[in-house]
Each structure stands twice: as C-alpha cells, then as structure tokens.
Amino acid sequence: MAMDATEIEQLIKQGIADAQVTIEDLRGDGDHYSALVVSAAFEGKSRVQQHQMVYQALEGRMGGQLHALALQTAVPGAES
Amino acid sequence: MLGFMNNFSWWPWGATQTQGDQKMSDNPAFDSIQSELDANDVVLFMKGTPVFPQCGFSSMVVQVLGHVGVKFKGIDVLADDAVRNGIKEFSNWPTIPQLYVKGEFIGGCDIIREMYEAGELQETLKAKGVETEAA
Numbered sequence: 248m249a250m251d252a253t254e255i256e257q258l259i260k261q262g263i264a265d266a267q268v269t270i271e272d273l274r275g276d277g278d279h280y281s282a283l284v285v286s287a288a289f290e291g292k293s294r295v296q297q298h299q300m301v302y303q304a305l306e307g308r309m310g311g312q313l314h315a316l317a318l319q320t321a322v323p324g325a326e327s
Numbered sequence: 328m329l330g331f332m333n334n335f336s337w338w339p340w341g342a343t344q345t346q347g348d349q350k351m352s353d354n355p356a357f358d359s360i361q362s363e364l365d366a367n368d369v370v371l372f373m374k375g376t377p378v379f380p381q382c383g384f385s386s387m388v389v390q391v392l393g394h395v396g397v398k399f400k401g402i403d404v405l406a407d408d409a410v411r412n413g414i415k416e417f418s419n420w421p422t423i424p425q426l427y428v429k430g431e432f433i434g435g436c437d438i439i440r441e442m443y444e445a446g447e448l449q450e451t452l453k454a455k456g457v458e459t460e461a462a
Binding site: 294295298299302307309310311315317318319 | 384415419420421422432433434435437438441442
C-alpha cells in the first residue's frame, strides 16, 4: 500500500508543471508523508482548490494507496 | 428550487472533473448529504463520533472545533458506506474528515488546522454568522 516519496513528487510535478515539491517521510514507514507544494498555478485559487489540484495530480491515489499525506500549498514567495 | 439544489453540474469543478464517468447527480447519497447540510450550520463528516473519534485526523478537527467553541453535527461515515463514498465525490475531496459551514465545503484536516492556527477559521465562522463561544 505504501508509496515512494519520489513517485509522489513525480506525480505532482507531472500534474502541476512548475511545482516545487518538498516531501518528508514523517515516520520513516513510507506511508505517512507531508508535502509542501509551491506553484504559481495556485495564484488566485482557494486552499480547497489548491489541494484539489494536488489530489488530481495524484490521480486517485490519495485516500487509497496513499494513506496519509499532510498537505500544504503555497504560491511562490508566500511559503510559511 | 429543489431541482436546482439537486443538480450539481453548476459546481465550479464540474466541468473539469475527469476522474471516473459517474454522473454526479446520480449518487443516491447526495440527497441525504444535502439535507444534513441544509439542516445544520456546521457539519463534520468524520470517522467515529465527536465523543469517540475513530481516527486521529477526525479527532484533531473535533478538538479544533471544541477550542473554537462552535456547535456542530458530526456524521459518522463509518456507519454508512453510501455516505462514506458519496461525500468524497460530493466534495471532490478524497479523504475524511470534511468540514462544511452553511453548506460550503471548508476543508479537510490540514486546511482546518492551518486556518485555525492563522485565526481564519474563527473569522470564517463569524463572517458566515455562526455563533462561537471561545473556550
């Protein structure tokens, strides 16, 4: 069921071309990740819409194959 | 009016929805989901109940809502598979929990936590005219 961090990063970058993706394996178990995704494509979008774009890039894996991905999104220059 | 409420093709992401080929309004769970949203200002779709959450993410949002001091209706998706699967399609959101305020999807646990920490959750509730009692 677990997913590789590189695979998550590749999928997000395929879906959102300019995305800078920072992934952390929170427990070292390949199953609980956090991701910070920074993209100019998020400009003017709500948080919900930004997360939906990332989930769409993950092509249905979120909530299934990918159990836990704590997600944070931002536009360039606004990362916290 | 009811016909309009039951037709979800006006959702902004309806046109770009590419996953699956289900017609969104065909899901029988949508009616019961919509009636909960119509009847309650703040609705949390969660795993377990507010008193006994069955998942850490749901538990976190229950705690946040407690801190904010807002009354909400918790709906246990584990008790109903149709709602459990239906709400994901309804919101175009793959995970539980999901928080709705006055019929609007606000977010899942990451967004709720982020909003709470920034004070935005409280502002959103206030802006929507929902009463809170700061604990």
